[in-house]
Amino acid sequence: MSRLGRLWGTALEGVMARRLRSSLAALGLLVGVAAVVVMVAVSLGTRNQMIEQVTALGSDLITVRASKAAPSGIRAATVKEKASLTPADAAALTRLEGVAYAVPGISKAMRVSSQGATVDTLAIASLPEVFAVEGQTAGEGRLFNEREEKSSRRVAVVGATLRRNLVGQASLVGRTIEIRKQPFLVVGELAPKGLDANGQDLDDRVYLPLRSAITRVMAAQRHVEYILVQAEPGLSLNDLAEDIRRILRQRHRLTLPADKDDFRIQTQLEALATQEEYGRLFGALTVGVAGISLLVAGVGIMAVQLIGVRERTPEIGVRRAVGALRRDILAQFLLEAMILGLGGGAAGAALGLGLAALIRPLAGLAFGLPWTYALLSLLVSLAVAVIFGLWPARKAAALTPVEAVTRF
Amino acid sequence: MIRLKGITKTYQTGQVSTPVLLGVDLEIAGGEFTAIMGPSGSGKSTLMHIMGLLDRPSGGSYLLDGHEVCDLTDDQLSVLRNRKMGFVFQAFHLLAQATALKNVLLPFVYAGPYPTDAQERGRRALAAVGLEHRLSHRPGELSGGECQRVAIARALVTDPDLIFADEPTGNLDRRSSYEVMAILQGLSAQGKTVVLVTHDSHVSEMCSRVVRLVYGRIESDQRNPSPLSAAAMLAGLPPEQDQP
Numbered sequence: 136m137s138r139l140g141r142l143w144g145t146a147l148e149g150v151m152a153r154r155l156r157s158s159l160a161a162l163g164l165l166v167g168v169a170a171v172v173v174m175v176a177v178s179l180g181t182r183n184q185m186i187e188q189v190t191a192l193g194s195d196l197i198t199v200r201a202s203k204a205a206p207s208g209i210r211a212a213t214v215k216e217k218a219s220l221t222p223a224d225a226a227a228l229t230r231l232e233g234v235a236y237a238v239p240g241i242s243k244a245m246r247v248s249s250q251g252a253t254v255d256t257l258a259i260a261s262l263p264e265v266f267a268v269e270g271q272t273a274g275e276g277r278l279f280n281e282r283e284e285k286s287s288r289r290v291a292v293v294g295a296t297l298r299r300n301l302v303g304q305a306s307l308v309g310r311t312i313e314i315r316k317q318p319f320l321v322v323g324e325l326a327p328k329g330l331d332a333n334g335q336d337l338d339d340r341v342y343l344p345l346r347s348a349i350t351r352v353m354a355a356q357r358h359v360e361y362i363l364v365q366a367e368p369g370l371s372l373n374d375l376a377e378d379i380r381r382i383l384r385q386r387h388r389l390t391l392p393a394d395k396d397d398f399r400i401q402t403q404l405e406a407l408a409t410q411e412e413y414g415r416l417f418g419a420l421t422v423g424v425a426g427i428s429l430l431v432a433g434v435g436i437m438a439v440q441l442i443g444v445r446e447r448t449p450e451i452g453v454r455r456a457v458g459a460l461r462r463d464i465l466a467q468f469l470l471e472a473m474i475l476g477l478g479g480g481a482a483g484a485a486l487g488l489g490l491a492a493l494i495r496p497l498a499g500l501a502f503g504l505p506w507t508y509a510l511l512s513l514l515v516s517l518a519v520a521v522i523f524g525l526w527p528a529r530k531a532a533a534l535t536p537v538e539a540v541t542r543f
Numbered sequence: 544m545i546r547l548k549g550i551t552k553t554y555q556t557g558q559v560s561t562p563v564l565l566g567v568d569l570e571i572a573g574g575e576f577t578a579i580m581g582p583s584g585s586g587k588s589t590l591m592h593i594m595g596l597l598d599r600p601s602g603g604s605y606l607l608d609g610h611e612v613c614d615l616t617d618d619q620l621s622v623l624r625n626r627k628m629g630f631v632f633q634a635f636h637l638l639a640q641a642t643a644l645k646n647v648l649l650p651f652v653y654a655g656p657y658p659t660d661a662q663e664r665g666r667r668a669l670a671a672v673g674l675e676h677r678l679s680h681r682p683g684e685l686s687g688g689e690c691q692r693v694a695i696a697r698a699l700v701t702d703p704d705l706i707f708a709d710e711p712t713g714n715l716d717r718r719s720s721y722e723v724m725a726i727l728q729g730l731s732a733q734g735k736t737v738v739l740v741t742h743d744s745h746v747s748e749m750c751s752r753v754v755r756l757v758y759g760r761i762e763s764d765q766r767n768p769s770p771l772s773a774a775a776m777l778a779g780l781p782p783e784q785d786q787p
């Protein structure tokens with residue numbers, strides 16, 4: 136058995152002889168590492184999903200939203216808040232070159248009932264093209280069509296979650312649901328999409344034809360909330376956004392340069408950039424949490440080791456008396472700290488990975504477990520243990536044999 | 544074996560300097576069983592720590608087997624302690640969490656190459672102090688006398704030339720003291736050099752030489768041609784003391 140091997144054994148015995156205290160010393164690292172691994176897993180998962188979603192929705196999507204215009208001049212009194220976009224605006228945008236679709240839409244929380252069951256859901260009133268733009272397909276039955284929209288037919292397409300909330304595993308296709316006392320015939324159910332990046336259930340929805348929704352359940356409002364503009368592939372979105380702005384300002388008679396837009400134009404790339412910004416913020420937060428918890432954990436290890444050195448001074452003395460070199464004592468206490476670091480780090484990484492695996496299905500997030508981050512935090516734990524264990528170990532090694540052996 | 548010349552030791556605590564040893568000349572030959580006596584604070588432990596290479600003198604010369612040790616490095620002193628010396632302390636200094644055998648094997652942790660027969664030697668050392676039946680007991684499960692015998696086994700497991708014992712019987716009852724002394728006398732008879740610090744004149748009568756230290760100087764140095772036999776004293780104890 137090599138000397139280093141014997142010292143490892145000695146250190147292991149030292150840690151095991153004080154199990155409770157050693158566990159407490161390692162607890163800080165455990166919690167810190169577990170928290171960081173979970174945070175990393177979730178943020179990676181959200182980021183993956185975000186990117187997936189944007190790519191699925193198409194990075195060539197532009198959203199125009201009605202917004203409060205800052206009124207100016209004589210029209211100030213006539214401009215109503217959030218009431219700037221109309222289906223006619225959308226029709227005008229459709230005629231713009233480079234626009235594949237321009238789909239007006241309203242989304243509103245609504246109460247839906249069927250056969251005695253009543254639930255709140257998100258109603259989306261739009262044109263049939265919305266399904267193409269959002270990449271929705273029918274899982275059962277069919278989507279509503281242009282003829283049905285034009286003739287204000289009371290038809291609806293439901294999401295899987297809404298259907299489950301209303302009638303469980305049974306099918307709603309061919310049945311009627313009631314929205315604001317108006318019966319709508321369910322013609323289809325969408326293929327499930329899951330959660331979006333913000334944790335919203337994309338299947339807890341009902342799609343209604345815009346015209347019938349406006350006339351029957353939305354108090355005949357003339358305005359829409361947003362217009363989804365799908366650009367034709369290979370087009371400069373910035374140029375298109377400029378064209379859209381020009382047309383809409385024209386239509387809204389915003390002629391003076393001082394007139395502020397009464398709408399907002401947002402591209403998917405901008406949305407992605409915003410999300411990335413949040414991601415970076417979250418990353419910085421993770422690093423902060425990691426830093427603070429590692430610092431606390433390190434100080435914990437240092438405190439426990441310092442107490443250990445003080446308490447075990449006679450032990451150090453007798454070891455020196457029977458021939459331990461200064462560096463043997465240094466190694467012993469440093470190895471003890473490393474065992475605490477490795478133990479706490481490994482337990483924390485395991486706990487973090489376990490929690491991440493547990494959270495995954497609950498949050499509906501699809502992410503790979505962050506093995507590399509777990510391994511990395513294990514190494515960092517080891518480094519923390521060495522850094523914070525060094526001073527106590529040096530203190531132990533600095534004791535002269537006689538100092539150590541005579542102190543009680 | 545040991546040759547001290549003009550050894551001085553002064554402790555410096557802040558501005559206060561405490562002279563403890565004021566020039567000690569002492570020669571101890573191989574195989575001698577020397578008791579160091581003297582009033583409390585006279586520097587007995589200090590002198591023993593210097594002889595045992597646990598501490599360095601402030602001045603003077605110390606030849607161990609003809610070699611000056613004052614110039615050696617800390618590592619060299621450690622190696623010498625490991626190879627040549629064994630220590631027994633008043634408070635036993637055993638590792639509380641380790642078994643008797645594990646305690647006895649402690650010097651081998653720091654031996655150059657780990658001896659292949661370490662376990663066997665540990666067992667033999669424990670048998671030599673009459674504890675072959677207590678191998679896996681921990682210090683908390685042993686009596687004071689047994690603890691001190693484990694400490695002696697640890698001191699002799701490496702088969703050192705020199706054994707230093709600072710008041711080894713200070714915490715023990717009469718019977719245990721005799722047992723410890725009988726073991727040390729046995730080691731002396733095997734030719735080992737034993738240096739023992741004691742307050743107990745009864746214990747010093749079992750040694751072949753008694754050095755009296757007073758205020759950091761050697762006041763007297765007497766040979767004892769016929770030391771008491773600890774084994775005989777043990778046999779002469781009334782039997783009721785067998786039951787504690």
Ligand SMILES: Nc1ncnc2c1ncn2[C@@H]1O[C@H](COP(=O)(O)OP(=O)(O)OP(=O)(O)O)[C@@H](O)[C@H]1O
Pocket residue numbers: 554555556561563581582583584585586587588589590
């Ligand atoms: N580290 C130290 N710093 C300052 N003074 C010390 C130190 N160690 C010992 N002394 C002093 O040195 C003197 C001798 O101490 P030492 O332990 O050698 O005495 P001793 O003869 O063994 O006494 P006792 O019989 O009580 O054990 C004492 O007065 C003590 O206070």
Ligand SMILES: [Mg+2]
Pocket residue numbers: 587588589709
């Ligand atoms: Mg003393």
